């Protein structure tokens with residue numbers, strides 16, 4: 001097992017109001033899963049991903065990833081944990097505009113003092129099909145190409161777990177398909193586990209498992225009907 005959440009809750013204060021973003025989440029994720037997290041806007045998907053990436057802490061319950069209890073980590077240990085174990089892909093790519101594609105991918109490696117950073121970043125960019133565009137800046141790239149750079153940046157540290165928050169939200173459908181097929185390939189060939197928050201039915205259709213968050217709780221998916229209307233009429 002790669003991830004284990006037990007009774008995880010998170011509240012945010014909005015002025016005088018408290019928002020229960022997550023309420024008693026129990027979830028295990030096995031190595032090699034391609035897990036989609038769906039649910040209405042505001043249901044708690046991003047909060048769940050932020051907690052899995054140790055960008056945020058839960059208020060109660062426990063989160064264990066690779067056997068590490070995230071609540072026991074201080075801020076510095078959280079960033080080390082992220083660098084070593086997690087790749088993150090955002091809806092808005094989050095590339096550094098003044099850096100080239102190659103420099104964006106090298107950046108996390110320089111933070112962790114990795115040797116051969118340039119060669120490793122080049123290899124990651126080749127893996128996402130951007131070997132010709134390494135010296136371009138983000139403004140010179142299309143949305144799909146920027147998301148490929150972001151994926152290269154996520155895989156360059158060879159994490160076991162990649163968390164993607166609405167990775168296709170800013171992409172057209174053809175580009176979304178190629179980005180998703182790249183993620184599936186990384187999952188299949190390198191065994192990287194993916195957790196993807198999404199509203200996109202195309203993404204949920206590719207998942208090995210789909211979970212639904214509603215009002216901060218995990219809810220059972222509606223079972224699909226046993227037969228179609230045409231079959232029922234026939």
Ligand SMILES: Nc1ncnc2c1ncn2[C@@H]1O[C@H](COP(=O)(O)OP(=O)(O)OP(=O)(O)O)[C@@H](O)[C@H]1O
Pocket residue numbers: 012013014019020021039040041042043044045046047048
């Ligand atoms: N930093 C924060 N401060 C206050 N409230 C927050 C914060 N982050 C999230 N929330 C609230 O927590 C709830 C869950 O938000 P979250 O962003 O996790 O939902 P989501 O399912 O990812 O939504 P979307 O699909 O729109 O991205 C919402 O009511 C949101 O307003």
